[in-house]
Amino acid sequence: MMRRILVTGATSMIGAALIKKLIENGDKVVAIVRENCTKLSKLPNSQQIEVVSCNMDEYWKLTDKIEGTIDVAFAAAWNGTRGSSRNDHGLQADNLKYNIDLLHAVVELGCRTFLTSGSQAEYGEWNEVCKLREDVVPHPNTEYGKNKLAFYEYAEKYCYERGCRLVEPRFFSLYGPYDFEGTLVMSTLKKLMGNEPCDLTKCIQQWDFLYIDDAIEALRLLIDNSECSGIYNFGSGYSAPLREFVEKMVQITQSNSILNYGAIPYAETGMVNVNPNVQKLLGIGWQPKMSFEMGIKEIIKNIVSVQSLVS
Structure with a gap:
């Protein structure tokens, strides 16, 4: 129906x-x-x-x-x-x-x-x-x-x-193509692709993308x-220190960017983990299919495609 x-x-x-x-x-x-x-x-x-x-x-x-x-x-x-x-x-x-x-x-x-x-x-x-x-x-x-x-x-x-x-x-x-340009993934990825310096927190907080x-x-x-x-x-169910995800983006882009860890201080309220338990979601028969690396490669394809259309 x-x-x-x-x-x-x-x-x-x-x-x-x-x-x-x-x-x-x-x-x-x-x-x-x-x-x-x-x-x-x-x-x-x-x-x-x-x-x-x-x-x-x-x-x-x-x-x-x-x-x-x-x-x-x-x-x-x-x-x-x-x-x-x-x-x-x-x-x-x-x-x-x-x-x-x-x-x-x-x-x-x-x-x-x-x-x-x-x-x-x-x-x-x-x-x-x-x-x-x-x-x-x-x-x-x-x-x-x-x-x-x-x-x-x-x-x-x-x-x-x-x-x-x-x-x-x-x-x-x-995260994904067409996401807001100011997110950590989108803003960092574009800097890495342009070999620009990246100012970051210490990136030791747990994160799940x-x-x-x-x-x-x-x-x-x-x-x-x-x-x-x-x-x-x-969430995906996989969490790790945020630095691990940043380093994966560096490897995928083969960037020469300088990573300034700690250049951005944590908020006064302290470091916050993004670390959800997703067992309830898994319980309905759902399983994530895209690894972080696969997702980043899809975003890069989209960025390159848009850039080629503009040029």
């Missing part, structure tokens, strides 16, 4: 990749984009996609903009996910309100499976050596993390009362399996 799946943040790395997978599976997609969106080229050219323009502050109008019912919704849109915006109280409170409006609208449209786009920021700092499990008591220390968690807790009660299944993939460190295609396959399984609910940590 063909499902109708709504996706906000449709042109983001996660949103666009998920839409591509859903279309391959034969689903119909309602892609929610901002007014005057300039990134529509990221979406597949398919008759299975219906594009609806709607800014976040007007999500409450979606019941008027969308005809028919929605089976599944994935909420990927959230403003201010990086830099100082993560501690902008007003901005993050607006995100909470707009996503609550979205939840109300899609449930009114018949949605019976709702997926949030969770974040490791909901847990707060993790300085322990052991891997972080979903049942850890969260202590978010940014406005971003606090409001993400508040949305999940609101949705948990709201969905339960209305018979809507709630799933929250909590993303730790995704998950390639976008593996994350999307996990999302598909969570959507398809009606028995799945609650929080699922998203």
